[in-house]
Amino acid sequence: MSLLRKIKETADFLKAKGMDAPEFGLILGSGLGELADEVENAIVMDYADIPNWGQSTVVGHAGKLVYGDLAGRKVLALQGRFHFYEGNPMEVVTFPVRVMKALGCTGVLVTNAAGGIGYGPGTLMAISDHINMTGQNPLIGENLDEFGPRFPDMSDAYTAQYRQVAHRVAEDLGIKLDTGVYLGVTGPCYETPAEILAYKGMGAHAVGMSTVPEVIVAAHSGLKVLGISAITNFAAGFQSELNHEEVVEVTQQIKGDFKRLLKAILAEL
Numbered sequence: 330m331s332l333l334r335k336i337k338e339t340a341d342f343l344k345a346k347g348m349d350a351p352e353f354g355l356i357l358g359s360g361l362g363e364l365a366d367e368v369e370n371a372i373v374m375d376y377a378d379i380p381n382w383g384q385s386t387v388v389g390h391a392g393k394l395v396y397g398d399l400a401g402r403k404v405l406a407l408q409g410r411f412h413f414y415e416g417n418p419m420e421v422v423t424f425p426v427r428v429m430k431a432l433g434c435t436g437v438l439v440t441n442a443a444g445g446i447g448y449g450p451g452t453l454m455a456i457s458d459h460i461n462m463t464g465q466n467p468l469i470g471e472n473l474d475e476f477g478p479r480f481p482d483m484s485d486a487y488t489a490q491y492r493q494v495a496h497r498v499a500e501d502l503g504i505k506l507d508t509g510v511y512l513g514v515t516g517p518c519y520e521t522p523a524e525i526l527a528y529k530g531m532g533a534h535a536v537g538m539s540t541v542p543e544v545i546v547a548a549h550s551g552l553k554v555l556g557i558s559a560i561t562n563f564a565a566g567f568q569s570e571l572n573h574e575e576v577v578e579v580t581q582q583i584k585g586d587f588k589r590l591l592k593a594i595l596a597e598l
């Protein structure tokens with residue numbers, strides 16, 4: 330089946346389940362999926378029950394699609410995303426963003442855990458731009474003209490207006506929100522210290538294994554984007570060792586502020 334047919338089939342399926350006309354898509358990264366538990370009047374679907382949908386495998390990702398009301402907005406939240414390093418094709422990694430667009434979302438809020446280059450554990454960072462070091466591009470293949478152009482402009486992939494709202498809201502809440510460039514790799518290994526030094530020189534402030542493919546697809550289809558990184562560790566070479574347990578642990582510590590911030594932002598977008 331063509332990608333376009335799959336998108337339509339899945340969107341129709343979700344609509345028939347009552348997941349109609351969401352305003353915002355939420356992509357919740359490692360350990361940040363709890364926000365979806367706060368959705369009211371929720372309709373919840375296991376990924377396994379959704380046609381054409383991928384399956385999520387990594388620790389800390391639940392694998393549920395949650396639709397309903399959050400902070401007075403209609404949201405469609407991914408509790409657990411698909412990573413390229415799990416062996417998912419880019420089409421699967423970015424499929425939920427396509428479906429969000431097809432269902433009528435105008436914006437997506439994309440979150441992740443990331444290693445900090447300069448920034449340290451516990452920092453929340455609004456993503457101002459990204460560098461694609463995955464060596465991949467999710468738009469390779471036949472262009473979906475219904476969604477966007479063959480050669481989409483990425484100059485404003487991260488919507489300045491959303492970021493302004495995020496900073497204003499963070500200040501009101503007394504939550505520190507930094508800004509920076511997210512550099513996306515495929516993983517699953519963490520970077521070498523030499524890679525991180527190179528990325529620093531390229532202008533990156535955070536490095537992670539997600540987000541870039543989803544944002545490319547979002548920008549292609551004209552979706553507005555807010556990206557927020559939760560920095561869980563200093564990137565390789567700036568601390569003695571890296572492990573997933575620390576990423577999960579630090580995420581647990583930041584998630585209170587993270588949830589408060591995201592809800593307050595949603596209410597204001």
Ligand code: HPA
Nearest residue numbers: 442443444536537538564
């Ligand atoms: N590198 C890549 N991805 C990450 C990191 C990191 O240091 N921390 C959390 N996700």
